[in-house]
Amino acid sequence: MSAEKTHLQSPCTLAPQAKVRENGTMSINQLVFDPPALDPMTSAPLRAVSSLTGPERMRLHDISVFYDGAAAVKQASLSIHQGEVLALIGPSGCGKTTLLRTLNRLTELTPNASHSGTITLDGDDIHELEDTKLRTRVSMVFQQPNPFPMSIFDNVAFALREQSRRRPRRRELEPLVKQALQRAGLYEEVRNNLDRPALRLSGGQQQRLCIARAIANNPEILLMDEPCSALDPRSTAVIEDLILQLRSDLAIVIVTHNLQQARRVADRVAFMYLGDLVELGDAGQLFEAPREERTREYIAGAFG
Amino acid sequence: MAATEPRSAPTPVAPPRRRGRRSSVRGWRRTDQLIFALAWLAGLGLCLVAGAIVIFLAIEGLQYLDPKLLVTSPSPAVNQAHSGGFLDPLIGTMTMALLGTLIATPLAVLTAVWVVEYGRPRWLAAVVETSIEMIAGTPDIVIAIFGLAFFQIGILAPFSFRASGGGVYGRSFLAAGIMMSLLALPLTYTATRNGLRAIPRHMREASFALGKTRAATIRRVLMPSLRPDIATGATLGLGRIVGSTAIIVLLLGATLQNSPQNSVPLLGFLRGTGSTLTSYIFFNSPAGEGNAPQKAYAAAFVLLLIVLVLNWAVARISRIGAGSSLNSGRMAR
Ligand SMILES: Nc1ncnc2c1ncn2[C@@H]1O[C@H](COP(=O)(O)OP(=O)(O)OP(=O)(O)O)[C@@H](O)[C@H]1O
Ligand SMILES: [Mg+2]
Numbered sequence: 008m009s010a011e012k013t014h015l016q017s018p019c020t021l022a023p024q025a026k027v028r029e030n031g032t033m034s035i036n037q038l039v040f041d042p043p044a045l046d047p048m049t050s051a052p053l054r055a056v057s058s059l060t061g062p063e064r065m066r067l068h069d070i071s072v073f074y075d076g077a078a079a080v081k082q083a084s085l086s087i088h089q090g091e092v093l094a095l096i097g098p099s100g101c102g103k104t105t106l107l108r109t110l111n112r113l114t115e116l117t118p119n120a121s122h123s124g125t126i127t128l129d130g131d132d133i134h135e136l137e138d139t140k141l142r143t144r145v146s147m148v149f150q151q152p153n154p155f156p157m158s159i160f161d162n163v164a165f166a167l168r169e170q171s172r173r174r175p176r177r178r179e180l181e182p183l184v185k186q187a188l189q190r191a192g193l194y195e196e197v198r199n200n201l202d203r204p205a206l207r208l209s210g211g212q213q214q215r216l217c218i219a220r221a222i223a224n225n226p227e228i229l230l231m232d233e234p235c236s237a238l239d240p241r242s243t244a245v246i247e248d249l250i251l252q253l254r255s256d257l258a259i260v261i262v263t264h265n266l267q268q269a270r271r272v273a274d275r276v277a278f279m280y281l282g283d284l285v286e287l288g289d290a291g292q293l294f295e296a297p298r299e300e301r302t303r304e305y306i307a308g309a310f311g
Numbered sequence: 312m313a314a315t316e317p318r319s320a321p322t323p324v325a326p327p328r329r330r331g332r333r334s335s336v337r338g339w340r341r342t343d344q345l346i347f348a349l350a351w352l353a354g355l356g357l358c359l360v361a362g363a364i365v366i367f368l369a370i371e372g373l374q375y376l377d378p379k380l381l382v383t384s385p386s387p388a389v390n391q392a393h394s395g396g397f398l399d400p401l402i403g404t405m406t407m408a409l410l411g412t413l414i415a416t417p418l419a420v421l422t423a424v425w426v427v428e429y430g431r432p433r434w435l436a437a438v439v440e441t442s443i444e445m446i447a448g449t450p451d452i453v454i455a456i457f458g459l460a461f462f463q464i465g466i467l468a469p470f471s472f473r474a475s476g477g478g479v480y481g482r483s484f485l486a487a488g489i490m491m492s493l494l495a496l497p498l499t500y501t502a503t504r505n506g507l508r509a510i511p512r513h514m515r516e517a518s519f520a521l522g523k524t525r526a527a528t529i530r531r532v533l534m535p536s537l538r539p540d541i542a543t544g545a546t547l548g549l550g551r552i553v554g555s556t557a558i559i560v561l562l563l564g565a566t567l568q569n570s571p572q573n574s575v576p577l578l579g580f581l582r583g584t585g586s587t588l589t590s591y592i593f594f595n596s597p598a599g600e601g602n603a604p605q606k607a608y609a610a611a612f613v614l615l616l617i618v619l620v621l622n623w624a625v626a627r628i629s630r631i632g633a634g635s636s637l638n639s640g641r642m643a644r
Contacts, residue, residue, distance in 0.1 A: 143522035153517045156536050165531060166521045190435060220521065 008127035034082035062087035064227055064258050065110065065145075066228060070124035072105050072114060079105045082124070085277060086230065092259045094273035094290070096266060098305065101129040101279040103262040106270055107230050110260065111145040112138055128227070147227035150233040159197050162205045163187050166223040174196075183223060191219035192249050211242025218249065222257075229253065231261040236269065247272050266306065270294055278302045334606070365615065372612025375390065375605035385567050385591070391603050397610050399569045400591035403484075404553055406580075406586055407563075408621060411495050411552040416545050418492070419499035420537075428506040428529055447497030452557035458490035459561050472564070472572050472584050480564075483572070484581045487562040494555055495548025501542065506540025507533060531544030542629030546622050553618055556589040565590040588614040 065087040072080040080102040081288060087093055095103045096150065105114065114120045126133045133141050143166075154162050160177075164183040184201075188194035193215040197208070205216055213232060222228060231250075233242040250259055250272045263269050269276050270290060277287040278299070287301045297303045336344060341399035380396030384577060388394045422439060430436035462471050463481035472494075518528040559565050564584030572582035588610050594600060595607040 111520060113520060116516065116519065137523045138519075139524055141522070142520055146522075149513055149517060149519040149520075151513060154512050155510075155514070155517070155532050165518075165523075217517070222524070229599075 015017070015103050036087035049124075057058070060117040061091075063087070064129060066091050066127045068109075068125045069111060070106070070122065070126060072109050072122045072228075074105075074121060076121075078282050080109070080284075081280075081282040083302050084124075085284065085287055087258045087260060089227070090255055091274040092254050092261060092272050094276045095260065095279060096276060096305075097260045099264075102282045103279055104232055106279070106280045106284075107147075107260060107262055109230070110230055111142050111147055113142075113147070127204055128197070143224050144226055145228040146221040146224065147230040148214070148217050148221050148234050150236055151238060152210055152217055154208070154216050156206060157311045158202045159188075159208070159216060160201040162186055163219050163223050163242055166220050169254065181251070187219040187223035188216075190249075191215045192245055193219055209242075210246065211238050214242065214246060214250070215236060218239075218246070222253065225256075227257055229257050229259045231259065233262050235262060236264065242280070243268070255274065266294070278305060281304070282291050335384065337538045351616060359424075368608065368612045368615050370604050371608040372610075372615075374608070376609040376612060380606065380609055387567055391606070392446065394603065394606075396589065397606070397613070399567075400586045400610065401617075403559075403569060403585045403587040404487060404589070404617060405565070406484055406557070406585075407488060408549055408553050408617075409492055410484065410581075412545055412549055413493030414489060414492035415495035415548055416499055416541065419496045419544065419548075420503050420541055422496075423500050423503035424529055424533075427504055428533070443500050444495050446493055447501075449493075450557075452561075454490050454493055455558040455561035458558065459484060462486040462562070469582075471582060472570075475597045479583075482564040483582050484563065484564055484583065487558050488581075490558050490562055491552045491555065494551040494558070495545070498551065499544030501560055502540045502544030502547065506537045506619060510536055514612040523640070538629045542625050544588060546625045549621050549625065550618060552619070553587075553614065556593055559587050559590040560593075562589070563587065588617070 039207060061266065063086045067085050067087075068082055070080060070083045071078050081104060085093075095106065096104055105120075108114045109122060110126065110133075113137070114122065128136070128141070128144065133145075155165060157165070160180075164177075164180045165185055166187075167180055185194060188197065193212060195215075196212060197203075205213065208216060214237070218234070235246055238246065247268065250261065251291050253259065254274075261269075261272065273290045275287060276293045278285045278297075278301070280301050286293060286297060286302045287297070293302065297306060365440070377396075381401065382398055384395035384398050385400070386393065386395040387572070422443070426436045426439055437643060452464060461467065461482050462483075463480075467481075470485045470489075472480040514532060514536075515528055518532045521526075523531075565586045566584045567586065569580065569585035570583050571579035575578040592607045592610050595603040595610070597604055
């Protein structure tokens, strides 16, 4: 498969930038662009689906994010590939949300936030793109289900409307809305209630509606910030299935506190600690044989 | 499933209950009980006061309220049997309410949206906020005096009544309506601003994260949730407009009959002078020159009804098409 080839060729263009930090640990640059996925099957396969990834879509280069001058993310570098699920894990306050929100420039809405470093989407600096255009390409699902106070239909259609000056008719939107709801696994439950207020859905349904809304525009990257933290195990399972299905068309970056979840859905996992991107690797490798002491401690603590 | 228990008698199904047993107030702390009782009393007391006003006016008003009063114009007669009804003041009150609200509401909403959603430069937003607070605190007689001086400026002559000599009179429905809108504006502004501030930030971020502009976010996400707030503000504003007498006396002329400036249908009327129920009540009360308290009571009762109907109407209007908004866009957090 060509996807596999691209993946195998992509590894370490940035490897020369690897540096050794004062404390002797390797900087993330080295780890990221190590070719870890060359032999993903050394450890027992965690999931039936193998981690084939497509071409690189997004690349972060030395990204730091500051709140009032204090760094919340320190010089993170990583790449995001089409067709993969990348999980960000780490203790509370380590900068996962901050890093995620930097990818679609939502941090710009926080008045005291600033950043350094570059992020490219298909080779273009995202700060050179118009923010609205960027965000239709890099969409986001939040921790708290947050449907708009309008009907189910309008929630999904909202993402599609306003693109053009002319307001599209409902008949034109209907197939697109239906498709998005189907992809989000919600259509069967709401097909007869499309005009009901979205706020009357259950929490799990609301979150799937938010996913439908986020993918309605066919984004290239989908960011998810702890999308299941407010949900019960059943809804969580539904959404995890969804993530595994969606991943074939786009790249997904998911923040999660649930390490089992990261294991179940992620192809690659990045561990962050106090703003540092400590380790990034194939999911199996990172959980079974973490290279970094801090990763090992975190995983042991969280699992034990 | 049913086959597993074939012998069980059909148990009577209890009707659904809304709530179960709750803790009793008797178990509360003394101070909590006291404050709870005071809260009840305060609420009851207010109901009593409101009820007393309505009942008093209903008794006094209905007693003298002859349907003919509503459809005849007042006329300058000393004999109360020939001094007519209050059709003109009734129309005047309606016009003021409509005009003032139509001017104030969009202005207030636009200002609130600008202050909360943009608010840059910050000092300008602060100045706007302070100005509105200042207007809110200004008594209507002061606003009226200012309005009179303002509308007597030569260039503004098209807005108002021109006396026969050609001098700018500065009095008209338009002039009074514009000044009335100043009474309503701070109330609608405050309600809208508070409504906007109560919408959680993640609601906006959800929209931005879908690539929407700020304008689209305001129009499609924030505005629908703001309807109830705008309605509340508009209702409060209406109350102030309908109740103001000072502006009517100074800026509308408080003439006996509505007198259009010229024969142009609507414009002539708006540029003309007139009166409202408040000024009518004032002049017919024992305090005024008419000394016809019966008519004052009848008019007062009608005014009260108008306020109630207007409040109800605004509440209805705000609900049209808002069915899917579940009454507000605010969720927990
Ligand atoms: N708006 C803000 N202003 C100032 N500091 C902030 C702001 N938002 C986040 N921070 C700080 O940045 C750091 C990283 O926060 P972030 O929300 O990215 O953590 P997180 O990894 O997502 O945590 P959690 O797992 O609890 O969600 C924290 O120390 C936090 O206090
Ligand atoms: Mg977070």
